Amino acid sequence: MTATTTTDRRQSPPTESASTWQTLRRGLALSPELRVGLAGTLALALVYMVGRVAVPVAVQQGIDRGLTVPGxxxxxxxxxxxxxxxxxxxxTTTCGYLMTRRLFVVSETALANVRTRAFRHVHDLSMLHQQSERRGSLVSRVTSDVDQITQFLQWGGVLLLVNLGQLVVTTAVMLAYSWQLTLVVFAAFGPAVLVIRVLQRRLGAAYGVVRQRMGTLLAAIGESVVGAPVIRAYGIAGRTARRLDEAIDSQRRAQQRAIRISVLGSSVGELAAGLALAGVVVLGVTLGVDGTLSVGQLTAFLFLVTLFIQPVQIATEVLNEAQNAIAGWRRVLDVLDVAPDVADPGAQGRDLPAGPLDVRFAGVSFAYPGGARVLHDVDLEIVxxxxxxxVGETGSGKTTFAKLLTRLMDPSTGEVLLSGVPLRQVRFGSLRSRVVMVPQDGFLFDATVGENVRFARPELTDEQLVAAFTELGLADWLDGLPAGLDTPVGERGEALSVGERQLVALARAYVADPDLLVLDEATSAVDPATEVRLQxxxxxxxxxxxxxxIAHRLSTAQAADEVIVVDRGRIVQRGPHDELLRDPESVYALLYASWLEQTR
Amino acid sequence: MLRRGLSVLGLAIREQPRIFAVAVAGSVVFGVMVIASAYVVGAVVGDVVVPAIARGSVAVGALALAAAALFGLSVLRVVGIFGRRLGAGFMQFRLQAAYRRRVTRRYLDLPLSWHQRNATGTLLSNANSDVEAAWHPIAPLPFAVGTLVMLVGAIISLFVTDWALALVGLAVFPALFTLNVVYSRRMAPRQQRAQRLRAEVSGIAHESFDGALVVKTMGREAQETARFAARTGQLRDALISVGRLRGLFDPLLETLPSLGTLAVLVVGAVRLRQGAITVTELVSVAFLFTVLAFPVRAIGWVLAELPRSVAGWERVRRVLDATGEMPYGDVTLDPADPRPATLGFADVHFAYEPAEAHLPGTQVLGEVTFTVPAGRTVALVGPTGAGKSTIASLAVRLVDARSGTVTLDGVDVRRLTAGSLAGTVALVAQVPFVFDDTVRANIALDRPGIGDEEVWAALRLAEADGFVAALPDGLDTMVGERGASLSGGQRQRLTLARALAGRPRLLVLDDATSAVDPRVEAAILAGLRSGDPDTPATSILVVAYRRATIALADEVIYLEQGRVVARGTHPELLATVPGYADLVTAYEQAEAEGEQAGGPGGPPRPYEPVIPLNSGLDVEVDR
Known part of the structure; x- marks a missing residue:
């Protein structure tokens, strides 16, 4: 999908029915599995439908040939x-069973694949894109949005299929009995369908508001839970309660607006049915008097009209749900449409040469999309x-180095080269195994210490992990844990202290055995003893x-072979720590003096 | 399960009796009209159509009446639908809103210790999906109740018509009902399993996207996708098993009334032959079976939702029934008093409440006694897990001591009103929390007397005026969910400004400047200590790691494992307390050692690790 069509779709209002069809088409194209055996499923649905008209036909036959016969x-x-x-x-009942089963198997299989693909795609998106979305909304792309589609396909989809089939079969039988009465039925339902369509469009918009208010509500609840200490410490429970009430009530009002429109829609269908029944009786009797219609046929027609109401009503409700499902589908497609702006060159890419890596920044500038430049024409070589x-102050652009070097982002201009190979040409497989970054927050998964370290290299045995900890001088720390490697770290690693989380993150980087290691040093304070252990x-x-x-503590800079001082997006100084200190007025000397003041 | 489910429904009806009455009335009108329409159709066929065709002429009056009756019935049905669906919907939404209010009120009322015992995710889903699940069966409930009335009406009308046809009804309707119940029963556990797997799939996605940076930088996308795909596969299988069951029951539920109609045809023919009934009655009854099939499903919908509803309700009730509010007292400290406050800890013990009743709680603090005299700065120093953050929380009464007292200006904090407490003390936590609101709202928090001028003054003091002024909309800039648009240091300075804006008489800083550049931190601390007339006079209790921060304190309290080990000035402690000296001079020692050993990291270690490295529990209060 090209960028242009993405923009086009975003510009068109989400309730536009053209884009609904477009979404459906693209959704089906995305899941070819949905079409597997579709013909068979449709055939089964059709047979199943025959069951519904069987009774009216039986009633007609019974009345005309069995009941109202002479004698x-x-x-x-x-x-x-x-x-x-x-x-x-x-x-027909057997066919109904087979059809439902097929539909479930096909739709669940297809959408499990969509889920997985969307999940993978989110991981493939660039860090910038990942961060620009609320995390919760990314999660709902692979969970509730897909759920909505499957629920629609199975609950609504079966009903829609069955009911459309019923409409077709019913119409066919009605035509067989009397084309005039069929016209009456269509005349009654025709305008209703038009009104219903208009209402549906409004309903789609109303559900959009419901979802958006739900998002606001969830955020408000989240704040009241996560911010519990702040709310207590500042005595702002009243303010928080007001905000919650506002969110709760506005969501409720949106729901009520939506259901009003929905009820209006089903009422229109019901009235149309009444009109159709009345019309059929009037015209039917006239036709009966003329001798073109038997009592049984007219009776069967009255049954058939009720078979017409139900599908129209159900189809209305299903189409309401369809609005949700299609909105969900569109959101999933939107995610899949975003081409990863930092893409793996894949097969055309190159592997990094074996051995230690050197680094070159050639005329690198970087600006965040729509933001000011944070790096200006940086030329840099690291042997x-x-x-x-x-080092540099907050906002100097130092973290940008780490992101460019690990290709979490691409430079706006210029090039980053590793051992002479432009980073954009390096296959991700090669890049990620040779270049590893330890991010600031040292994120841990809700698993054991061992599993977290093994994340980098799943094949390692426990013995190898213990050996790694020992090599890092962390054997005693590991022994001090309640269950050693098997100690659970809790959600996001929160059962460990901040410093301990960093230790595990470092061990994880260590077993990955990269040739280029990029560290975004943690800023959170740990006590000095842990700090020394970390060092x-x-x-x-x-x-x-x-x-x-990326050093936030100048003890790291002190220990480095070379220090690069960044100020307002430019490299202003570089050299070993001692050399940089020679000019007492230099940026580095000032930073260092301030840091010394803080720690000594 | 059925009994508990019905009691939840009963509760809902007691909560919203009027709207429920409207909905049921609508549903009954609808049901009666459905039965009526069957008899009207029968009458139209038997009394209008048959005679007309037999006679070969149309009785215009009767025909018009028949048409009017058919259309009139559908108008009444629409009235019924309006009442039923709007009533049911409004009832459901009102209940959801009411219980979301109650649950979130409990969140605000319950003490922090309760929050700490419950995972964030659980609390979120209690207020969201559990409330929703609890009231989900409300939507089809009036329909189901109306259908029950309709079924009874149908049976009665059958008996009035003919006992033999009524027997067919007595066989078919209970069978339909039973089939629905069996269906719901067998469906419930499958749905629950699917629901559980949904939550797990969502959990994996949440965690994986949370750790996206690690996944990306380690190149483990494929592994993560495999982990996600495995659980997604289980979910798929669970849902397919739901589908099989539906495939079995849905067509059966539809076929049963059809078989009933056929039975009516046979029995009716016999009775017609005997002269017991007329064609009109036969057609009416046959029609009745056709139109009743669908509404009966509503009963199944309610029953199918009940287990989920009960589970949701029980989780909601757990929150509503949770006890342990922290009642506030009625003493107010003079709000006009500009002098700094005195904080006193007297023999304070604190233990976390155990996860299970029979287990002992983790003892965190014992025999803690100290004072922060008015206008002085006291630093709390100690290794990780020593209980520093707990002391900070006790000082602002986020938690209560198990024994001993915490006093402000000599008054037990438990006797103070909430307003007085919040107006006197301010805590700046280790992890800054900002609301998804503007910078201004985050600092002022709607507290009276904090206008733009005060906000800017607080920002200046927190060294945050520079970056705030540079934001696109200044004070009106939205900071995003959890302050996502700001850096860690900026968030910390914002929360510091928030505390300062209230001109607290006691400021508690729980390592609140850790993400701030050292130079900026120095400027902030200097500002707080400057004593110039613009700066609010305040006592300060500061949890500190950096030596410069510690050096600013008038007194240092050194903690180890929840006990005050030593107190005095920084030089005194440095000279007399080896543990303290080890902790605060760890850098220098490591450096010295590095020089001796020719490189950092070489043995031996000159310091004894004083940290109880891991108790398996994160004992810091503010996470």
Missing amino acids: GPDLDVIATVVLLTTAVLVV AKSRVAV RTLDAVTRGRTTLA
């Missing part, structure tokens, strides 16, 4: 009709196996590798 009811005819119809019902610290571990992890550390 009183003919029980043999009735028995024959009933037995035949029962046999038909057995067949293999050297340990470099990047030691860092030293062990970085030994013998090219390392670029």
